[in-house]
Structure formats: structure tokens, C-alpha cells
Amino acid sequence: MSDTRTAPETVPAAPPPPGLGRRVGAAFLRLREASILAVAIILVVYFYVNRPDFLDVGNLVTVSHYVAPIAILAVGEVFLLISGEIDLSVGWTYTFAPFVMYFAVEDYGFPPVLGIVVALLVSALVGFINGTVTVRLGVPAFVTTLGMLFALEGITLITSGSFPKEIPASAAGTLQTVLGQQDWSEIIWAGVIVAIFYLVLTRMRWGLYTFAVGGNLLGATESGIKVSRVKIGNFMICSTLGGITGILEAFRIDSIDPAAGGETVMFYAVAAAVIGGTALAGGVGTVLGAFLGAVVLGILEDGFNLLGISANTYYLILGIAVLVAMIANVYLARLRRTGRI
Amino acid sequence: MADDASTGPAEVLRVEHLAKRFGAVSALTDINLRLDQGEVLGLIGDNGAGKSTLMKILCGFQPPSAGHIRLYGEPVQLHSVEHARSLGIDIVYQDLALVNQLSVYHNMFLNREIVRWPFLSNRAMRKRAREALDSIGVKIDSVDTEVAKLSGGQRQAIAVARSVFSDTRILLLDEPLAAMGAKEGRLILDLVDDIKARGDMSMIIIAHNYAQIMGVCDRVNLLQHGEITFDKRTADTSLEELTDLVVAEYRRRRTGEGNGAESGGESGGDVNNG
Numbered sequence: 001m002s003d004t005r006t007a008p009e010t011v012p013a014a015p016p017p018p019g020l021g022r023r024v025g026a027a028f029l030r031l032r033e034a035s036i037l038a039v040a041i042i043l044v045v046y047f048y049v050n051r052p053d054f055l056d057v058g059n060l061v062t063v064s065h066y067v068a069p070i071a072i073l074a075v076g077e078v079f080l081l082i083s084g085e086i087d088l089s090v091g092w093t094y095t096f097a098p099f100v101m102y103f104a105v106e107d108y109g110f111p112p113v114l115g116i117v118v119a120l121l122v123s124a125l126v127g128f129i130n131g132t133v134t135v136r137l138g139v140p141a142f143v144t145t146l147g148m149l150f151a152l153e154g155i156t157l158i159t160s161g162s163f164p165k166e167i168p169a170s171a172a173g174t175l176q177t178v179l180g181q182q183d184w185s186e187i188i189w190a191g192v193i194v195a196i197f198y199l200v201l202t203r204m205r206w207g208l209y210t211f212a213v214g215g216n217l218l219g220a221t222e223s224g225i226k227v228s229r230v231k232i233g234n235f236m237i238c239s240t241l242g243g244i245t246g247i248l249e250a251f252r253i254d255s256i257d258p259a260a261g262g263e264t265v266m267f268y269a270v271a272a273a274v275i276g277g278t279a280l281a282g283g284v285g286t287v288l289g290a291f292l293g294a295v296v297l298g299i300l301e302d303g304f305n306l307l308g309i310s311a312n313t314y315y316l317i318l319g320i321a322v323l324v325a326m327i328a329n330v331y332l333a334r335l336r337r338t339g340r341i
Numbered sequence: 342m343a344d345d346a347s348t349g350p351a352e353v354l355r356v357e358h359l360a361k362r363f364g365a366v367s368a369l370t371d372i373n374l375r376l377d378q379g380e381v382l383g384l385i386g387d388n389g390a391g392k393s394t395l396m397k398i399l400c401g402f403q404p405p406s407a408g409h410i411r412l413y414g415e416p417v418q419l420h421s422v423e424h425a426r427s428l429g430i431d432i433v434y435q436d437l438a439l440v441n442q443l444s445v446y447h448n449m450f451l452n453r454e455i456v457r458w459p460f461l462s463n464r465a466m467r468k469r470a471r472e473a474l475d476s477i478g479v480k481i482d483s484v485d486t487e488v489a490k491l492s493g494g495q496r497q498a499i500a501v502a503r504s505v506f507s508d509t510r511i512l513l514l515d516e517p518l519a520a521m522g523a524k525e526g527r528l529i530l531d532l533v534d535d536i537k538a539r540g541d542m543s544m545i546i547i548a549h550n551y552a553q554i555m556g557v558c559d560r561v562n563l564l565q566h567g568e569i570t571f572d573k574r575t576a577d578t579s580l581e582e583l584t585d586l587v588v589a590e591y592r593r594r595r596t597g598e599g600n601g602a603e604s605g606g607e608s609g610g611d612v613n614n615g
Contacts, residue, residue, distance in 0.1 A: 224421060
């Protein structure tokens with residue numbers, strides 16, 4: 001945009017003409033997201049050809065129910081992965097949060113909205129603990145959040161007695177409709193969350209610091225950025241989004257289930273982020289890519305169901321997709337380092 | 342001190358009896374140093390003499406254990422990097438503190454972004470980054486380029502250019518020529534000359550290899566075992582003299598005479614006023 005305006009003022013020091021290298025690089029990065037979009041479109045066409053009812057409204061609702069929770073969780077993981085960390089416990093924050101809401105409403109008489117606020121505060125606290133232990137005590141995030149994963153699993157199973165609970169009667173009605181019960185409400189929430197965090201990551205100071213912290217921790221520190229605050233904040237964003245997802249899902253399936261969430265949904269979220277071009281090494285990643293990654297996973301899962309292909313094949317393809325995406329990431333990073341794109 | 346100000350150029354920075362201890366280790370024992378308006382001061386000394394520690398204190402990254410810092414004659418305590426920056430002191434670290442994955446202009450504005458709440462004002466930052474680079478003659482095709490793609494000299498130039506637009510009056514350069522080829526090193530020294538010609542910035546340059554920086558420095562200080570032991574105008578000294586001093590110190594350490602020798606650190610002031 002402004003390249004054309006500023007370019008004439010400079011004499012090119014390197015072989016490529018002004019702005020070209022950057023434009024090609026940016027095009028490639030856009031292509032990176034475009035390639036996932038292309039995969040999604042190809043999958044839609046494939047499933048539609050084989051099962052024309054794939055594009056029926058009823059089935060699209062089902063697809064959206066696969067996509068929405070993965071997408072929201074993936075947004076949180078993207079922020080953490082870019083800042084060089086990971087949260088393995090977010091699937092259990094997802095499971096635990098609706099129980100917190102339930103206890104607050106049923107046992108302590110909180111109004112439902114306040115119960116949700118309490119549940120999200122507890123979720124944020126989980127992230128705060130994850131972040132503080134990781135950043136201040138220097139425990140690798142993988143280990144911190146692995147410990148948190150089991151701890152939350154234990155707490156959830158103990159407090160719930162391993163049995164599902166019903167949505168509190170006071171939360172039924174409009175609130176439940178808005179928060180997941182209506183066919184499209186969860187994907188709308190996912191869209192809003194993706195849009196907000198897309199802006200946070202690409203257009204706001206917090207996003208810039210997230211990249212800086214993951215890209216060059218020492219450099220970010222020397223620049224005066226409060227790196228601990230950024231990292232802990234991203235742990236809190238991730239776990240709070242986990243809590244939100246858990247509550248939305250509980251309202252959607254009309255039950256608070258200790259068997260919902262867990263490790264599986266967390267790994268799906270990480271897979272979506274990775275397929276979407278986020279590197280585990282930090283400093284690289286996009287919210288949009290993660291959303292598209294979640295869309296691809298949702299389409300695959302639903303399409304295989306329609307075609308009657310066993311879930312086992314789905315896992316095989318998921319595994320290959322993650323590997324291919326990761327190899328592409330590493331290869332891209334190498335090309336960029338050597339200045340070939 | 343008032344007399345100094347009336348006779349010579351205005352003093353911008355003075356360090357008095359500064360010390361820094363890390364537990365039982367004394368990195369700096371008694372630093373006395375001054376910097377005049379528009380001056381380029383070369384700070385030389387062996388590895389481990391405490392040069393980088395001194396820089397980190399002056400840029401607000403670490404507090405000193407003892408001693409005073411005066412800015413324009415006023416005593417100051419530097420609480421943080423941002424605080425020092427708000428007072429006009431900025432640093433270019435040896436490792437440059439650049440983030441490879443970010444663009445040139447985002448790097449230049451890191452932690453000093455232009456924000457039109459709630460969003461970053463990328464357009465304004467691009468424009469000002471371009472202006473800053475042009476004003477010091479740095480040639481980079483596009484400020485949108487990822488820093489990872491730049492050469493060592495360009496990276497260093499960006500790190501220096503960072504401070505140009507942020508009203509920096511005292512710029513600290515920590516080993517700007519480290520790990521740089523002769524050609525790129527020349528680029529940086531030209532850059533220092535350009536900034537010096539603007540006249541609004543005073544600089545302290547740390548260098549291990551003092552032969553390279555003699556040309557751009559007005560004055561040279563030698564830092565040895567945590568003290569400034571030598572202070573002369575560049576015109577009044579020579580490479581040979583500096584080499585002799587460094588070699589003598591090296592011998593002294595090798596033969597185990599220990600510290601505490603009188604090296605005439607304070608006498609340098611007279612030379613400068615002469």
C-alpha cells in the first residue's frame with residue numbers, strides 16, 4: 001500500500017526491486033491461509049458430490065457444532081503457541097467450567113449470569129496459575145499444564161461424582177438459547193471470538209508483544225516489554241476461552257458432562273492451530289489459519305460420518321494433515337530464513 | 342561543576358562513584374564518568390571489565406548498588422528502560438533486541454508504538470520509520486520487510502534508527518561492531534558520524550576492539566576492574582598509548598599483583614578542560 005509511496009525515496013541495497021520481496025513474501029503467507037481454505041473447499045465439493053445432503057442446512061448446523069468449539073479453543077492455543085508456550089490443560093478447563101457455574105447457581109444461589117462470570121474467573125485463575133508456574137518458576141509449559149490437566153480432571157470428577165448434571169433451571173430459556181442452544185449460536189460466538197482475537201493479534205499492541213515475546217524473548221525483555229505479563233496473560237486468555245467453550249457446549253447439549261472436553265478436544269485445537277500455520281517454536285501463527293484449520297477438521301469429521309467411513313480413518317487423516325502442515329511450516333521457515341521467499 | 346559548564350560544552354550525563362555488585366561479585370567498584378553535549382565517548386576495556394553492566398545501569402535495565410547518576414546536573418534514579426527512555430536515554434544492545442518475525446517498522450517501534458486506541462497506527466509508524474531511516478541515510482527497500490531477511494549491518498542500523506525518532510539525547514551503543522565485517526562496520530561508523538553531525542545526540546560507544554572506533558570518538562575512557570582508569574581526548578592519545586595501557590593491565594593481572602593500583606582515573610578531567 002504505502003510501498004509505492006515510499007519506494008522512490010530509496011535506492012535498493014539488495015538485488016530485488018523495492019517492495020517486491022515483501023510482496024512475494026506476504027503473498028506466500030496469504031497463500032498459506034489460502035491453501036487451507038482450498039483444502040476446505042475441495043473437501044466440501046468432495047463430500048457434496050458423494051452426499052448431496054452434505055450442504056443441507058441441518059448438516060451444516062452439525063458441521064458448525066464440530067467447528068465452533070475447536071475454533072474457539074484453537075484461538076487461545078494460537079496466542080500461547082505464538083508466545084512460545086502451550087496449554088495442555090485447556091480441555092479440562094472446558095470440562096470443569098460448566099460445573100463451577102452449576103455449583104455457583106445450585107449450591108450458592110448465584111443468578112445464572114453471575115454463575116457464568118464465576119466460572120470464567122475460575123478458568124482465568126487456572127490460566128494465571130499455569131502462567132505463573134511456567135514463567136516465574138521456569139517450569140516448561142508442557143509440564144505445568146500436564147500437571148494442571150490431571151489436577152483439573154481429578155477436581156472435576158471428585159466434585160461432580162463422575163455424573164453429569166442438568167443445566168440449572170434458572171439458566172434455561174433465553175440465556176441458554178443465546179449461549180449455545182439455538183442451532184447457530186455457538187458458531188456465531190466462535191465467529192465473534194475469532195474476529196475479536198484476529199484484531200487483537202494483528203492490529204493491537206498485545207498481539208505485537210505476543211509475537212515479540214515468542215520471537216525473541218531476550219530482545220523483548222530488553223525493549224522493556226513486560227514479557228511475564230504477556231505470557232501469563234496469554235495463558236489466561238487460553239484458559240478463559242476454554243471455560244467459554246465448555247459453557248457454550250454444555251448449554252448446547254443441554255447437559256453438564258464430565259466426559260465432555262478433556263484431552264481430545266485440546267489436541268484437536270492444537271491440531272487446528274498447527275494445520276493453520278502456527279509454529280510450536282513461537283513467533284509465528286495466525287488466528288484465521290487456526291479457524292480454517294478447525295473448519296477443515298469439522299468438515300472431515302462430519303463428512304466421514306455421512307459417508308459411513310469409520311472414525312479410525314478420520315484419525316489417520318488427521319495425523320497425516322498435522323504432519324504435512326508441520327513439515328510445510330518447517331520448510332517455509334527455512335525458505336524465509338534463507339531469503340528465498 | 343558549574344565552572345565546567347561555563348567553560349566547556351554542556352555536560353549531559355555524569356556518573357559518580359557508581360558501583361554494582363551481584364551477590365559477592367563486584368562488577369563495578371567505583372565508576373566516575375561524564376558525557377558532554379554532542380560528544381561521542383568511547384568506552385573500552387577487556388571482556389568482563391564491566392562495560393555491559395555499566396550500560397545496563399545507564400539505560401535503566403538494572404539499578405546500581407551505589408552511586409549517583411546526574412542528567413543535566415540533576416540527580417536521577419532510573420527505574421526502568423521506559424523511564425530512562427522518557428528521560429532521553431536509549432540503548433542499542435549488543436544482540437540488538439530485534440524480533441526476526443516482525444517487520445522493520447514494528448521492530449523500530451517495539452514498546453514505543455503509536456496507538457490510536459484500540460489499534461496500532463501502522464500507517465503512522467511506517468511513515469515515521471521511513472523518515473527516521475532516511476534521515477540517517479539507511480538504505481532499506483521497504484519498512485514492511487521482515488527483519489530476518491536483512492543483513493547484519495542493516496539490522497544494526499535499524500536498532501540505531503529506533504532511537505532517532507524517539508527524542509533520544511543520549512544513545513548507548515553496546516559493541517555495535519561485534520560480529521560484523523569491515524564493510525558493514527564502516528556502515529555503522531558512518532551512521533554514528535551522521536548522527537553526530539546532527540548535533541542533538543550524545544553517544545557512548547562500547548568497543549572491545551578500540552582501534553575501530555577511535556575515528557568517531559571525541560574522547561576515550563578505559564574501564565578496568567570496575568573503574569574508569571583512563572580518560573583522554575582522542576586527539577591527545579594514540580592507539581599505542583591505549584595498547585600499552587591494556588597490555589600493562591593484562592600483565593599486571595597475569596603476575597597477580599591484584600587491584601588497587603593508582604591509575605590516575607580522575608586526572609583525565611584536567612586533560613579535557615585544557
